[in-house]
Structures are given as structure tokens and as C-alpha cells.
Amino acid sequence: GEDVEQSLFLSVREGDSSVINCTYTDSSSTYLYWYKQEPGAGLQLLTYIFSNMDMKQDQRLTVLLNKKDKHLSLRIADTQTGDSAIYFCAASSTPLVFGKGTRLSVIA
């Protein structure tokens, strides 16, 4: 089955860019997603990308997909303290397969 891996921690300074990386195993995944979870809350869908796309940009968020290497990244430009959260990568399946989440800490 699908397996999704992420680095567990990332620390950046406010105003810098954050890049969160993810790898997956099933090349037939049609969609790949990024979710955000704030403390004590559910998950919020941030963005998703079709597998036939290389890049998707949405305001401060840029998703890059390298389908050959099965590598997905989420770049957050001008990172703010409000971006501190856990970010989950997920691959399309029914149900979704989530990575373990990357805890982003933003230092003021």
C-alpha cells in the first residue's frame, strides 16, 4: 500500500521561507495534499495538486511535485508566527494516507 514519509521538525525565523518535504511510494496517486493542524484542532486542507502538474502556487504557498522521484514539497513564503502548526502530507487513496506530520516552529 501507499506509504508517506515526512521530516518531523522544522524551525524557521519569521519572514524566512519554510520548505516542508514529503515522499510517497504509490506512483498511481492521482492527487497529493497538504493539511495544516493547529494545536487541539482538526485538519485544514491547505492545497492539493494533481499528479500531472509540477507546480501549484496559491498566495504564499507553493507546491512542487517531482513525480519521477515521488517527492512533494510545500513552500511557505514570508513565514509568520501564525504558520506554526503541524503540516501533513497525504496521498490520494480511499481513505487518505497521511504522513506523520512536520511540526513547523516559527521563531520571532
Added chain:
Amino acid sequence: GAVVSQHPSRVICKSGTSVKIECRSLDFQATTMFWYRQFPKQSLMLMATSNEGSKATYEQGVEKDKFLINHASLTLSTLTVTSAHPEDSSFYICSAREPQGVTEAFFGQGTRLTVV
């Protein structure tokens, strides 16, 4: 946008009692809802898939008699933790998919269950 409401957000119960958690899709009909359990600093573990009008599909290792799931309508799924024990203490999250939706775009806010 569509909203999934989960209730209660926090509950404390005594060992041996049962607790019901509700998951409602507020402005769309969700034929399928999912129940997850999340341990501290860990990812979401899928417990079961709840299908409206039929029995839930449980993941391996999840006791169906302990975690009762009912999806009686297109907007409501419930998870009942029966005879709760302290090891059942966790964060439980539901999600729902719109009928034509791309993915589980909508998650409830989660329920923090503490069994004392």
C-alpha cells in the same frame, strides 16, 4: 465552504462508562465519513470508514464492539466508545467527503477524550 462539526470538543469520563461523539456535515450530504484517532505527536490513525445506511468498515486492530459507529443519516455519524478505559484517552477526529469532492476536504475540530 463546507463545514464539519464535531461534538463535544472535550469530554472527561469515568472508566467503564460510554461516550458518544457526533460528527455532522452542516451544509452537504456526506455518504462517507471517516473516524481517526491521533496520539500525541503522531499522525492520524484511521479507525473506520462510516457509510450511510450500512455497517462501518473497521481497520485491522480496531475493536468494532468497543468503538461503535452509526451513520444513520447523510449528515450525521456517531462514534461511541463503550466501556472506556484510560488507554482510550486520545484525540478523535472525523472527516467527511462531499459526494463529488476531490478528497476528505473537511475535518471536524476533534474531540479530546480523557478517561479517568
